[in-house]
Amino acid sequence: MSVNPMAYEAQFFGFTPQTCMLRVYIAFQDYLFEMMLVVESVILKKLDGFPNAKISAFQIRKSTEKFLLFMKEHFDKLFGKMEEVLLQLVLNIPKNVLLPEDKVHEQYPYTKEQFQALQDEIDQLQQRYKAEASAGQALLAEIEEQKTVQAELEKILQWFDGLENICRAHGTSNFKESFAFLTQNSKKLQGVLKDVEKKSKKL
Amino acid sequence: FDELIVETTTKRKQWPKKILMHAIQTMKGEQE
Amino acid sequence: PAAPGRGQLFAAVVDTFLEKLVAAGSYQRFANCYRDFYRLQPELTRSIYDQFVSQLQASIKEEIQEVKEEGNLEALFNSLDKIVEEAKEQEEPAWRPSGIPEEDVRSAMVPYLLKHRAYLRKVLKEKEEENRKLAEAVLAGRDRIAELQRLIQDRKQAWQAISKEQRELVLTFKEP
Numbered sequence: 282m283s284v285n286p287m288a289y290e291a292q293f294f295g296f297t298p299q300t301c302m303l304r305v306y307i308a309f310q311d312y313l314f315e316m317m318l319v320v321e322s323v324i325l326k327k328l329d330g331f332p333n334a335k336i337s338a339f340q341i342r343k344s345t346e347k348f349l350l351f352m353k354e355h356f357d358k359l360f361g362k363m364e365e366v367l368l369q370l371v372l373n374i375p376k377n378v379l380l381p382e383d384k385v386h387e388q389y390p391y392t393k394e395q396f397q398a399l400q401d402e403i404d405q406l407q408q409r410y411k412a413e414a415s416a417g418q419a420l421l422a423e424i425e426e427q428k429t430v431q432a433e434l435e436k437i438l439q440w441f442d443g444l445e446n447i448c449r450a451h452g453t454s455n456f457k458e459s460f461a462f463l464t465q466n467s468k469k470l471q472g473v474l475k476d477v478e479k480k481s482k483k484l
Numbered sequence: 485f486d487e488l489i490v491e492t493t494t495k496r497k498q499w500p501k502k503i504l505m506h507a508i509q510t511m512k513g514e515q516e
Numbered sequence: 517p518a519a520p521g522r523g524q525l526f527a528a529v530v531d532t533f534l535e536k537l538v539a540a541g542s543y544q545r546f547a548n549c550y551r552d553f554y555r556l557q558p559e560l561t562r563s564i565y566d567q568f569v570s571q572l573q574a575s576i577k578e579e580i581q582e583v584k585e586e587g588n589l590e591a592l593f594n595s596l597d598k599i600v601e602e603a604k605e606q607e608e609p610a611w612r613p614s615g616i617p618e619e620d621v622r623s624a625m626v627p628y629l630l631k632h633r634a635y636l637r638k639v640l641k642e643k644e645e646e647n648r649k650l651a652e653a654v655l656a657g658r659d660r661i662a663e664l665q666r667l668i669q670d671r672k673q674a675w676q677a678i679s680k681e682q683r684e685l686v687l688t689f690k691e692p
Contacts, residue, residue, distance in 0.1 A: 284485075286485075286489045287489075288489055288492065288493050288496075288613070289493070289612055289613070291489050291490055291493040292493035292494075292496050292497050292613075293592070293596065294587065294589075294592055295490070295494070295587070296490060296587060297486050297489050297490060299486070300486050301583065301587065304583065305579065305580070305583055308576075308579040308583075309576055309579065312572060312575040312576060312579065313572065315575075316568050316571055316572045316575070317568075319568070319571070320564055320565075320568050323564055324550065324553055324564065327553075327557065327560055327564075328553070331556060331557075334552075334556050336552045336553060336556065340552060341550070341553065344549045344550045344551070344552075344553070345549075347549045348541070348545065348546060348549035348550070351540075351541070351545060351549070352537070352540065352541045355536075355537060355540035355541065356537055359533050359536050359537050359540070360533065362533075363529050363530065363532070363533040366529050367526065367529055370522075370525055371522045371525050371526045371529070371593065374596070374600075375600055375603070376609040376610065377603055377606040377607065377608065377609060377610050378599055378600050378603040378606070378610055379603065379606075379610035379611055380497075380599065381599065382497055382500070382501075383610075383611060383613075385500075385623050385624050385626070385627060386611040386620070386623045386624075387610070387611060388627070389623045389626035389627060389630075390611070390623065391622060391623055391626050393619070393622070396622045396625075396626065399626070399629050399630070399633065400629065402633060403629060403632060403633050403636060406633065406636035406637060406640055407514070407636060409640055410636060410639060410640045410643060413640060413643040413644055413647055414643060416647055417643060417646060417647045417650060420647060420650035420651055420653075420654050421650065423654050423657070424650065424653055424654055424657060427654070427657035427658070427660075427661060428657075430661055431657070431660060431661060431664060434661065434664035434665065434668060435664065437668050438664065438667055438668060438671070441668070441671040441675075444675075456675075456678045456681075457674070457677055457678050457681055460678060460681035460682050460684075460685050461681055463685050464681060464684050464685040464688055467685060467688040467689065468688055471688060495617075496613050496617075496620070499617075499621070500620070500621050500624035501624075503621055503624070503625075504624055504625065504628065507625055507628060508628055511628060511629075511631075511632045514632075515632075515635055515639075
């Protein structure tokens, strides 16, 4: 006979319904036995007052056993019915009922594959985030480097500006033209010089 | 047998919360 | 009238049990078992029987009360009544532990994993947006540097052109 451990009920009550019923059964049975012993001892004591009654303790014991046997039979039958009703209607959790702590299984009935997929997605998101984070570091590093490089290049440009400003300050706004002009003039001068030399030789 | 049932079902009731606490701490740690 | 709660049902079933038990162990039956004593002392027999019944009932009721208190049954019955009431629309058999703990704990994790996933998606999106801006800044910086290098190149060439002119000029002073 397969035993129904009523595990879900035990999860709710904190004890198995069968144990609860067993506990009640044993307690009731003990009371019944105790009460019978009390009844018997009271009758025996009363009989002390009737020495001529010719009722022996053995007879009383027989009577007690007879009544107890009868009561026990009915007790077991009635208790069986009570247990059946209580286990079915009171100490049980209907099939369609989910305990509050298990609500999550109703809201998220994830299969193993779905769960794995969710975990894989989380892992993947973490990898991507780490990649983005290091990319961000690299970009920031380059931006810092660019600042330095730009500063250097701007310094060089300022240096050129400084150079040109000096030229301007000395009246030479455009060196190239000035040199070309000088070269031209010096060539002219040389030409004139040559003419002069030539004429002087003739003289 | 009875004790085993009670012990098992008590774990079923309580341990998911305990495990969750650790899992949530782990996730929070990762987030930080 | 609403169906009786579990607490009421429990009390009713136990009372019925007691009634029937007492009905089974009737006074007739008792007197019949203790016939000799009954003939000797009928009133006493009745009184002993009555005490037996009332004591038995009292003990059983006390025991039930003790079991209720020990197991906190009243509160549990009320709570279970509520849970069952809430589930009354539910037709299908509800989930039950599979007996494989790691499987069952999985679903308990899911809501938090979903939150974690949402968080990761959010921060990843923010990070990607941040990096997009940074990448723009890097590209702008590279363009700026290229621009500066070009400017410097131009200036350099201009000066080189000047120095060429300068050399020509010097040449004109050199003896042929």
